[in-house]
Amino acid sequence: SGSFQCASFGTESDARFVYCASCISYMLQDWRGVDRSLATQFLLSCQSYEGGFGQNTGREAHGGSTFCSVAALKLMGTFDEVMCEERRQRVLSWCLRRQETGFNGRPNKPKDTCYSFWVGSCLKLLGGQDFINKEGNFAFLMTTQDRYMGGFSKWEGYLPDPLHSYFGLSGLY
Amino acid sequence: LLYTIKFEGIMMYAESPEWSDIVPIPLPHNDKDPVVQIMYSDRFKDVYSYMAAIMEKKEYSHRALLLTNDAIECNTANYTVWHYRREILRHLKMDLKEEMEFSASVIEEQPKNYQVWHHRRCLIEMSGDHSLELELTAESLSQDNKNYHAWDHRQWVVQQYNVWDKELEYVDELLALDLRNNSAWNHRYFVIENSEGWSSETVARELEYAASFIRKAPNNESPWNYANGIIKKNKLRYSDFPKLKELCTSLYESHVPSNFVLSTLADIHIEAENKEAAMEIFEEMKEKDSIRVNYWTFRLQQLQGS
Numbered sequence: 001s002g003s004f005q006c007a008s009f010g011t012e013s014d015a016r017f018v019y020c021a022s023c024i025s026y027m028l029q030d031w032r033g034v035d036r037s038l039a040t041q042f043l044l045s046c047q048s049y050e051g052g053f054g055q056n057t058g059r060e061a062h063g064g065s066t067f068c069s070v071a072a073l074k075l076m077g078t079f080d081e082v083m084c085e086e087r088r089q090r091v092l093s094w095c096l097r098r099q100e101t102g103f104n105g106r107p108n109k110p111k112d113t114c115y116s117f118w119v120g121s122c123l124k125l126l127g128g129q130d131f132i133n134k135e136g137n138f139a140f141l142m143t144t145q146d147r148y149m150g151g152f153s154k155w156e157g158y159l160p161d162p163l164h165s166y167f168g169l170s171g172l173y
Numbered sequence: 174l175l176y177t178i179k180f181e182g183i184m185m186y187a188e189s190p191e192w193s194d195i196v197p198i199p200l201p202h203n204d205k206d207p208v209v210q211i212m213y214s215d216r217f218k219d220v221y222s223y224m225a226a227i228m229e230k231k232e233y234s235h236r237a238l239l240l241t242n243d244a245i246e247c248n249t250a251n252y253t254v255w256h257y258r259r260e261i262l263r264h265l266k267m268d269l270k271e272e273m274e275f276s277a278s279v280i281e282e283q284p285k286n287y288q289v290w291h292h293r294r295c296l297i298e299m300s301g302d303h304s305l306e307l308e309l310t311a312e313s314l315s316q317d318n319k320n321y322h323a324w325d326h327r328q329w330v331v332q333q334y335n336v337w338d339k340e341l342e343y344v345d346e347l348l349a350l351d352l353r354n355n356s357a358w359n360h361r362y363f364v365i366e367n368s369e370g371w372s373s374e375t376v377a378r379e380l381e382y383a384a385s386f387i388r389k390a391p392n393n394e395s396p397w398n399y400a401n402g403i404i405k406k407n408k409l410r411y412s413d414f415p416k417l418k419e420l421c422t423s424l425y426e427s428h429v430p431s432n433f434v435l436s437t438l439a440d441i442h443i444e445a446e447n448k449e450a451a452m453e454i455f456e457e458m459k460e461k462d463s464i465r466v467n468y469w470t471f472r473l474q475q476l477q478g479s
Contacts, residue, residue: 009256012291049362049402055321058328058366060359062321090405096465097394107394108353109319131468 002035002042003056014055015046019068022075031076040078043069044087050107051090063098063105066091067118070125092126095119099133102140103171112154113144113164116171141168183216186223191236197222198229217247228257233264242275249279255288259295269300277309284313290322294329306330307339318347319356328363337368352386358395362402371407377414379403384420391424397433401440411441432462439472452476 004017018039025031045057046069052061053069070091073079083091098104103115116137123129143156144164151160152168186192199222200213213221224244227237241258244251262272276293283289297303310327313320331337341364347357361379369375383400386393404411411417418441424434435458442451455473459466 007252007256010295011252011256012287012294048359049406050359050398051402051405054359055325058332058363059325060321060356086405093468094398096468099464101464106319107355107398109355128468131465131471133464133466136464 002038002040004039015043015053015065015068015072016055018043019072019075022072026075034076036076036078040073040076040082043073044082047087047091051092051094053091060106061094063095063103063115063118063122066095067122070122074125088126092123092128092131095123095126096128096131099136100140101133101136102144103137110155111140113141113152113171114154114167116141117167120171138172141172144168185215185219186240187219192223195223195226195230198225200225220244220247224254228253233261235265237261238265245279249283249286250288252288252291255292259292263299269296269302272296273300273302273305277305280309280313284317284320285322287322290326294326297330303330303334303336307336307343311343314347318351318354321356324356324360328360331364332367337364340364340368348386352390353393353395355395355398358399362399371403373413376403376407376409377416380414380417384416387420387424391429391431391434394433397437401437411444417441430461432458435461443476448476448479 001013002018003013003015004021005011005013006017006020021034021039025034042057043053046053046055046059046065048054048059048061050061052063052066054060054062055065059065070079073083097107098115098119100111102111102113103119104111105115105118120129120132120137123132141152144152144154144158145168146153146160149160151162151165153160154164186195187197197219200218202210220240220243224240227240238258238261241254241261244254245258248254262269273293273296276289276296279286279289280293293309297306306326307330310323310330313323314327317323331340341361344357344361344364347354351357365371365375365379380400380403383396383403386396387400400417403409404414404417417437421434421438421441424431425438435454439451439454439458442448442454452473455469455476458469459473462469
């Protein structure tokens with residue numbers, strides 16, 4: 001199908017691992033492990049009617065998989081060729097709608113620290129970083145910072161963890 | 174070094190007579206210079222040192238199956254153990270009914286774990302029995318109606334085994350409970366796309382379906398994404414479906430505060446090459462949707478320049 005699993009004996013396959021495979025191949029400058037054409041077609045099939053990308057064909061558009069798909073297309077070098085202006089506008093505007101102050105990962109879901117990274121950096125990849133309201137994002141991220149322990153949690157008042165701390169920091173850029 | 178400790182009443186493998194034939198393989202660790210040393214509990218170390226030994230030995234026995242129960246309990250995300258468990262089930266030619274129950278109980282406890290859902294998918298592929306899945310996913314979704322794994326599993330079952338017939342009704346039920354459930358809207362699109370397809374009758378019907386929910390909550394993003402998505406994904410024209418424009422216009426004229434009314438109207442005007450009307454809306458959106466002021470300014474400039 002063009003997608004990737006994460007272990008040779010067989011696991012689930014989705015956009016996350018296409019992204020991982022793309023990162024690895026890009027770092028090694030060796031694409032023999034990735035059929036870029038097929039992987040590209042798979043990722044495009046994941047762009048839903050909403051404009052964002054799901055983890056698989058037909059699945060709900062999601063901030064995490066949208067990042068994985070756009071980033072993978074960029075790394076593979078096929079983004080410009082296949083993401084016509086129309087497709088780009090649809091994913092761009094879907095991503096922009098994720099912002100309230102912070103970002104959510106799907107419509108009508110609560111905002112969460114980590115989407116400042118997933119959606120924020122996706123917007124940067126799409127050339128839309130200037131459309132982000134930086135003050136709102138900053139203000140939200142500050143509320144999810146833990147006063148006593150440091151680090152960030154997904155929501156205000158929750159315990160911090162490394163994932164949200166990493167993505168919270170990244171999201172501040 | 175073996176020491177006999179009963180940890181919370183659970184016997185250590187290290188002191189179990191049934192396991193005395195096995196030499197445990199200790200977890201790798203670096204005494205001298207650990208970077209980020211995970212603080213494994215004694216129980217964890219005990220279970221996994223035996224798990225490693227059994228996998229090394231390629232023993233696919235009943236006691237190995239029970240060992241994987243413990244290993245899964247200690248780290249439900251260990252996909253190597255889950256895979257090994259499937260190999261045991263294969264070797265022992267076990268009836269999968271109990272295993273389905275086991276997977277259902279792990280799903281109940283950890284509904285966002287990737288490995289258990291994949292395991293269940295494998296079981297279904299092995300047995301061909303998908304009869305419990307609509308109920309299982311419905312149960313999971315009754316606790317978290319946006320659980321991405323549950324939706325993924327339901328969509329896989331429905332598509333793989335061609336069981337489309339109850340799905341639109343299921344979406345109706347969920348939207349009656351929460352019309353903002355974006356996952357349900359996505360499922361609706363998926364079902365129609367893969368069963369009846371987007372004939373112009375279906376498009377008209379579904380646009381009206383979306384409209385009915387828009388009227389109830391004009392600021393709900395989901396039916397707007399659905400309606401606009403049907404048009405855009407199928408490369409249709411707004412002009413072929415004038416009722417949508419009528420809806421937007423009437424909501425706009427009633428001063429219903431909704432950025433989706435505005436942005437949809439703008440797109441409709443752009444398609445109709447009515448630049449002035451679109452530009453007026455973008456001007457309005459700079460104020461009304463101020464978070465995205467830079468974007469609406471850009472859209473405005475784009476039209477001014479063209």
